[in-house]
Amino acid sequence: DTEVTQTPKHLVMGMTNKKSLKCEQHMGHRAMYWYKQKAKKPPELMFVYSYEKLSINESVPSRFSPECPNSSLLNLHLHALQPEDSALYLCASSQTDRGHGTGELFFGEGSRLTVL
Amino acid sequence: AQSVTQPDIHITVSEGASLELRCNYSYGATPYLFWYVQSPGQGLQLLLKYFSGDTLVQGIKGFEAEFKRSQSSFNLRKPSVHWSDAAEYFCAVVGTTSGTYKYIFGTGTRLKVLA
Numbered sequence: 414d415t416e417v418t419q420t421p422k423h424l425v426m427g428m429t430n431k432k433s434l435k436c437e438q439h440m441g442h443r444a445m446y447w448y449k450q451k452a453k454k455p456p457e458l459m460f461v462y463s464y465e466k467l468s469i470n471e472s473v474p475s476r477f478s479p480e481c482p483n484s485s486l487l488n489l490h491l492h493a494l495q496p497e498d499s500a501l502y503l504c505a506s507s508q509t510d511r512g513h514g515t516g517e518l519f520f521g522e523g524s525r526l527t528v529l
Numbered sequence: 530a531q532s533v534t535q536p537d538i539h540i541t542v543s544e545g546a547s548l549e550l551r552c553n554y555s556y557g558a559t560p561y562l563f564w565y566v567q568s569p570g571q572g573l574q575l576l577l578k579y580f581s582g583d584t585l586v587q588g589i590k591g592f593e594a595e596f597k598r599s600q601s602s603f604n605l606r607k608p609s610v611h612w613s614d615a616a617e618y619f620c621a622v623v624g625t626t627s628g629t630y631k632y633i634f635g636t637g638t639r640l641k642v643l644a
Contacts, residue, residue, distance in 0.1 A: 417572075419572075453617075453637075453639070454636070454637070455619055455634035455635065455636055455637050456573070456619075456634055458631060458632070461631070469631065501570075503572055503573070505572075505573075516578075517563060517575045517578055518563075518565075518573070518575070518632060519575075520565075520572035520573040520574070521572050522570075522571055522572045523570075523571070523572050525570070
């Protein structure tokens, strides 16, 4: 199994809503990532979890709250978002985020978020 | 600081023609280099990667890339393009921040294939 599964594929929410994006992998990877991608732009790193601990937060606004309940799951909790937060949110995993174990990123298909 | 440059924002080729997408990187040590492809509305898929060894690497879908340290380049090539290759292509390098490795993506090259 070399898949990263993201749900939902599409999400529309108002600025006062609370929603969550979910990501799951069963490859035994110990690093998981959230990226934000706007149209015609490269993915922008938001968060990195390494061995279930938050290792990188790229100064993301607190209205985005990541959570890593276990080594296979990664959530992104959304609250009080702004229309400019509309984007494709990509989850990825890799074997590890350190040293020679660093390998390719496996990406999910993304969750398309629209904030009204 | 580590960086990746993809000089071509758009490239258009005819089906069956050869393709070369350019990528230049800035990194102090031996880089880990990647090429990813993204079809519209999809996630990114790895085409190939370079860690060490043979500087010409083969990937999926008939793609290859050559690592040239002297030119700080990792260009992607394909001898004969198929219409299904139309997509966005991202070059990436792995850099470090406080001991944690981060993937740094180029701005992407959008490939259009003419029938």
